[in-house]
Amino acid sequence: MQAIWNKQVIAESGTTVEVDGYHYFPRKAVRMELLKPAPKTPQDLECPHGVQFFDVTDGKQRSERSAWSYEAPRAGMKKVERWIGFWDEVEVVAEAQ
Numbered sequence: 551m552q553a554i555w556n557k558q559v560i561a562e563s564g565t566t567v568e569v570d571g572y573h574y575f576p577r578k579a580v581r582m583e584l585l586k587p588a589p590k591t592p593q594d595l596e597c598p599h600g601v602q603f604f605d606v607t608d609g610k611q612r613s614e615r616s617a618w619s620y621e622a623p624r625a626g627m628k629k630v631e632r633w634i635g636f637w638d639e640v641e642v643v644a645e646a647q
Contacts, residue, residue: 551575555606555613555640560584562645567630573642574633577619584608585634588615599623606640613639 551573553561563579585604594601600622603615616638623631636642 551642552645553580553636553640553642555584555616555636556608556611558608560606560640561634561636564645567633569627569630572635572637574630574635576633580634585617599627604634606636616640 551566552559561575561580563575566573566575584606588603588605599620602619602621604617606613606616617634617636619632619634620627
C-alpha cells in the first residue's frame with residue numbers, strides 16, 4: 551500500500567493493518583519528516599485511544615490533520631498502536647505492480 555499526497559509517496563508498506571476501512575502504516579514506512587503534530591482539540595482529548603493528529607507538510611503546502619496515530623489505544627485498537635492512518639487529502643492506494 552502507498553499513501554500519496556501532493557503527487558509524492560509519503561508512506562509505503564506491504565504490511566499495513568486495515569481497521570474500519572482505514573489502512574494503518576508502521577511508522578518506519580512513513581516519511582515522518584513530512585508529518586507535524588497538530589494541536590489537540592477538545593474532541594481529541596476525549597478520544598479513549600489517545601489520538602494524535604498530524605498535519606502533512608512539505609514546507610510549501612500543508613494538509614491539516616490528514617494523518618493520525620493512536621498513542622494509548624484500548625484493547626480494540628492495540629494492533630495499530632503508534633501506526634499512522636491517513637485520510638482527507640492523502641490517497642491510500644494499492645502499490646502498482
